[in-house]
Amino acid sequence: MVATLVLASIGVIAVEVWPISPARPVTSPSGDAKRGAYLARLSGCITCHTQAGATPLSGGAALVSRFGSFYAPNITADPDEGIGNWSFEQFARAVREGVSPAGDPYYPAFPYEFYATLTDQDVADLWSAIAAAPADTTPSRPHDVGFPFNVRGGIKLWRTFFEKPVAYEPDPTRTSQWNRGRYLVWGPAHCAACHAPRSAMGGLPESQELTGDPAMQDGDAAPPLTARDLTARGYTKAALVDALRTGVTPDGDVFGGSMAEVVHGSTKYLLTTHLEDIATYLLDLGQERSAQ
Numbered sequence: 001m002v003a004t005l006v007l008a009s010i011g012v013i014a015v016e017v018w019p020i021s022p023a024r025p026v027t028s029p030s031g032d033a034k035r036g037a038y039l040a041r042l043s044g045c046i047t048c049h050t051q052a053g054a055t056p057l058s059g060g061a062a063l064v065s066r067f068g069s070f071y072a073p074n075i076t077a078d079p080d081e082g083i084g085n086w087s088f089e090q091f092a093r094a095v096r097e098g099v100s101p102a103g104d105p106y107y108p109a110f111p112y113e114f115y116a117t118l119t120d121q122d123v124a125d126l127w128s129a130i131a132a133a134p135a136d137t138t139p140s141r142p143h144d145v146g147f148p149f150n151v152r153g154g155i156k157l158w159r160t161f162f163e164k165p166v167a168y169e170p171d172p173t174r175t176s177q178w179n180r181g182r183y184l185v186w187g188p189a190h191c192a193a194c195h196a197p198r199s200a201m202g203g204l205p206e207s208q209e210l211t212g213d214p215a216m217q218d219g220d221a222a223p224p225l226t227a228r229d230l231t232a233r234g235y236t237k238a239a240l241v242d243a244l245r246t247g248v249t250p251d252g253d254v255f256g257g258s259m260a261e262v263v264h265g266s267t268k269y270l271l272t273t274h275l276e277d278i279a280t281y282l283l284d285l286g287q288e289r290s291a292q
Contacts, residue, residue: 020099020156026092027120031128039126043188047265048072058136063109068145070109078135092123105155116165117187162203181281184274194222194258220257227284240279
């Protein structure tokens with residue numbers, strides 16, 4: 001019994017002191033609040049961090065998973081309950097690297113692996129948008145996560161073995177529209193957060209394929225978004241753009257669950273050209289190679 005307690009204590013100490021990579025360098029460009037507000041919609045910040053009828057970004061409803069329930073915190077500019085006392089550098093590290101100002105790792109329910117693609121300018125624009133939005137004093141709700149997942153230090157181990165920050169590089173053999181769509185899908189729009197099959201430990205697949213997730217963390221299922229599957233379900237470019245704008249599918253049905261929230265809080269606000277970019281990539285249109 002004593003030996004077990006000793007080993008357990010050593011394990012807890014080990015994960016607490018497990019190192020996190022140092023912060024990546026960041027510049028502090030002047031931010032554009034209007035562009036940042038658009039990025040907040042595109043990236044799902046409004047969707048996740050806002051409950052119905054509440055002040056935007058004042059905290060979200062539960063994200064239920066097999067590990068417990070996670071609550072998106074208040075990220076308004078309030079200095080006490082929000083993030084108003086953060087520095088820009090701390091904000092950038094939180095968004096792109098998933099590390100808090102105190103140096104603690106965030107749970108991967110926060111899709112920082114996809115936000116790793118954001119530029120310094122993108123982050124500066126988001127920061128300006130948050131500063132310009134109304135501050136709110138609503139306290140962030142603590143996560144409801146049981147042992148051992150409530151031991152934050154354990155996330156450091158998870159990051160070591162399962163974290164896969166998305167690194168975007170355009171394909172020079174593809175059209176600019178296809179490349180923009182790929183960036184949006186695998187970057188800020190983070191479609192793969194739901195539509196790529198995760199491992200039992202919540203890790204993303206090695207291949208960047210949106211083959212769906214039949215066993216999502218919340219017990220639901222996300223359909224595949226491959227070109228073949230979308231085409232089989234009646235999607236054309238126009239139909240997919242319309243579905244992302246309205247939530248109505250080609251067969252007249254409507255999105256439900258989390259996808260309905262995505263449409264309501266994010267995709268219905270996107271520029272038509274960006275929705276067309278996403279549709280071009282997902283349907284693998286424009287397969288003709290661009291000029292070399």
